[in-house]
Amino acid sequence: MSAVRLRICTSWRTAPHQTIRVRTTSRRTIHVDGCNRLSNFWTPTQAPKKGINEAVGEDGHDLLIRAGFLRQAQSGIFHLLPLGLRVLDKVEHMIDKHMQSVGAAKVSLSSLSSTDLWEKSGRLDGRDKELFQLRDRKDAKFLLAPTHEEEITTIVKNAVHSYKDLPLRLYQITRKYRDEARPRQGLLRGREFVMKDLYTFDLTSEQAMQTYDAVSKAYRAFLTELNLPFLVATADSGNMGGTHSHEYHFASSKGEDTIIQCGNCDLSMNEEVCFAKYQPQQSSIERGCTLWTGRTTEIRNGRARTASIVNVYLPQGDYELNIHALKKLVPDLDTSPFSVQDWHEESSDLLSEGESEMPAIISIRDPRVLEEHITDDAVDGEILSAPFLLTKQREGDQCPKCDSPSIQLHKAVEIGHTFHLGTRYSKPLEAAVQAEDNTQVDIEMGCHGIGVSRLIGAAASLLADQRGLNWPLAIAPFSTVIVGAGKMPPEDTREVYDTLMKGLLSQFLSGPRTRAAPPDAVIDDRERPFGWKLNDADLVGYPFIIVLGKAWSSERAVELQCRRLGVKENVPVAQLPQRIAEYCEKL
Numbered sequence: 001m002s003a004v005r006l007r008i009c010t011s012w013r014t015a016p017h018q019t020i021r022v023r024t025t026s027r028r029t030i031h032v033d034g035c036n037r038l039s040n041f042w043t044p045t046q047a048p049k050k051g052i053n054e055a056v057g058e059d060g061h062d063l064l065i066r067a068g069f070l071r072q073a074q075s076g077i078f079h080l081l082p083l084g085l086r087v088l089d090k091v092e093h094m095i096d097k098h099m100q101s102v103g104a105a106k107v108s109l110s111s112l113s114s115t116d117l118w119e120k121s122g123r124l125d126g127r128d129k130e131l132f133q134l135r136d137r138k139d140a141k142f143l144l145a146p147t148h149e150e151e152i153t154t155i156v157k158n159a160v161h162s163y164k165d166l167p168l169r170l171y172q173i174t175r176k177y178r179d180e181a182r183p184r185q186g187l188l189r190g191r192e193f194v195m196k197d198l199y200t201f202d203l204t205s206e207q208a209m210q211t212y213d214a215v216s217k218a219y220r221a222f223l224t225e226l227n228l229p230f231l232v233a234t235a236d237s238g239n240m241g242g243t244h245s246h247e248y249h250f251a252s253s254k255g256e257d258t259i260i261q262c263g264n265c266d267l268s269m270n271e272e273v274c275f276a277k278y279q280p281q282q283s284s285i286e287r288g289c290t291l292w293t294g295r296t297t298e299i300r301n302g303r304a305r306t307a308s309i310v311n312v313y314l315p316q317g318d319y320e321l322n323i324h325a326l327k328k329l330v331p332d333l334d335t336s337p338f339s340v341q342d343w344h345e346e347s348s349d350l351l352s353e354g355e356s357e358m359p360a361i362i363s364i365r366d367p368r369v370l371e372e373h374i375t376d377d378a379v380d381g382e383i384l385s386a387p388f389l390l391t392k393q394r395e396g397d398q399c400p401k402c403d404s405p406s407i408q409l410h411k412a413v414e415i416g417h418t419f420h421l422g423t424r425y426s427k428p429l430e431a432a433v434q435a436e437d438n439t440q441v442d443i444e445m446g447c448h449g450i451g452v453s454r455l456i457g458a459a460a461s462l463l464a465d466q467r468g469l470n471w472p473l474a475i476a477p478f479s480t481v482i483v484g485a486g487k488m489p490p491e492d493t494r495e496v497y498d499t500l501m502k503g504l505l506s507q508f509l510s511g512p513r514t515r516a517a518p519p520d521a522v523i524d525d526r527e528r529p530f531g532w533k534l535n536d537a538d539l540v541g542y543p544f545i546i547v548l549g550k551a552w553s554s555e556r557a558v559e560l561q562c563r564r565l566g567v568k569e570n571v572p573v574a575q576l577p578q579r580i581a582e583y584c585e586k587l
Helices: 060-066 082-100 115-121 149-159 205-226 323-329 340-352 452-463 490-510 530-540 550-555 573-584
Strands: 003-010 016-023 029-032 070-074 077-080 112-114 132-135 141-144 168-177 192-202 230-234 244-251 257-262 268-270 289-300 303-315 360-365 383-385 407-422 432-434 440-442 444-451 480-484 521-523 544-548 557-562 567-572
Touching (some): 082 192, 082 452, 112 115, 115 141, 149 444, 205 407, 205 444, 303 340, 444 452, 480 530, 490 573
Parallel strands (some): 230 268, 303 360, 480 521, 480 544
Antiparallel strands (some): 003 016, 070 077, 112 141, 230 244, 244 407, 432 440
16 A cells, blocks of 8 residues: 655745655655655666776776666667766756857757768768668668768758858757767767767858857866866867867776877877877888788779778887878778788689779888888889878877977877868858858858767766765766765754755855855655665765764764765754855865
8 A cells, every 4th residue: 555645844945835755565755845855766776796806996887887877778878867867967058058158059950860961961982880871661861860060051051041140050969879880988989879069150261260269168168167187189070071170088098099298388189180200310220110001992883892902111119000190191091900811802702703903002111111121022113201100109209399208198088079160061062151242152160069978978987986986066966965874853854955955055146156066965865774875875976975973963063075075074054055165166
């Protein structure tokens, strides 16, 4: 049997309202009384995995699952549970605020995109295997959009016709899709993800760059509000196109990007675009070199075929090919794994099909490798000398900007990217406006993304410790959890909750504190042991934990804990909002 008990109480807003308590035969109790209670949340926590190295601990993704923020549906696909959705909502709210600061309007585009538009823009060339493609019952072709340049450009093309309608800034926060060959690291590299993408439209390139700078400033303000250390680096535009781009990263050992910075100047670049200059004294002393073999491909009869073999000669020693430097010289380079054995098998297939055309041979040497050092019998024709080093930079190498031997390498997770696209999409999709002199001008575009779900995974990993998650104040599911020891009367925890919420609301509204905690506490009123609740609070990663223990009965004081600041102190309940607001300034 279930019982419903009604009572009248007063909320922290001092407005009377009904409290409904629904209690079933199970241990779960649901309250509807105007305050945040964990009994009303579904938080399916799990025990830690067996065999975890205590010295290393669990990574952020494992903790997100164990603490009940998300569950994995398939490889690279995750469901957000109530706590995870609260974090997502807070990140989106922050993004909305900073997008409004640059005058952007919010839209929501369909996840289905026409392949016709992608073919027209030149992004659907048969080689991109990361697109989810499908057909409807009428055999029309679609794809699940990883980005929306084609769709948004078409919308603007059909609605904007005059320079008087510009500038225009449109953004969305939606789910995107990419058929990753190897999903990994949870939310950091998935097949379905949440992304904010902002598209900007300007009349001239000068105005577009002003917009770019404004968006970059908004990105820095957004990341500063998170209060996590971040890096900004010059980057490669890649398949997006355009001529100017920057990446925004969290430094992390789990990152797949390498950011190169100089300890002597302001150089900060992704290794994809940071190529070391050749100094004549750097010629290899040893006679000899190492060979790397790759290829370029072309689509022939619907299949990727080898167009040319690329032989690259590198100096002997502890060097690693910088594939991005090589792509600067060979833009059509296919970076997928390839060996001479692969070519032999492919050539046999071609001969059996009656094709006898052999691929061209492209030979390139790192400038430190002297031509007389190359004794490869396979060399056919001229060996090109690269204008820069073809190997990755290392700690202490010479800076390509100031020549100081002060290069520093940082592994990092990319969480944002800004692109100046120019007319990369407006020209092929015919998005033009009439200028003031009555001429037709292609619209200058920009695209600016933030990986929202990726940011959540990166932030979780960045601050996690052996006790659990440790959220930044701005995006924690709740800023504060209130836990009563033993059989603490519910009226007492409610009194602390009301005092805290009133005080924090006053602090938040009065300012000028930029990090004043919003009124967002929660009571842990679940029927669980006191020790279990404290361990669960550490696991979830609330910035503040308030404990009603012995000091409450004797002094009307609570124990305030903040793991990130190393705080554990007794605070009179009347002073609690002020003390938390002070600590918020340090988080």
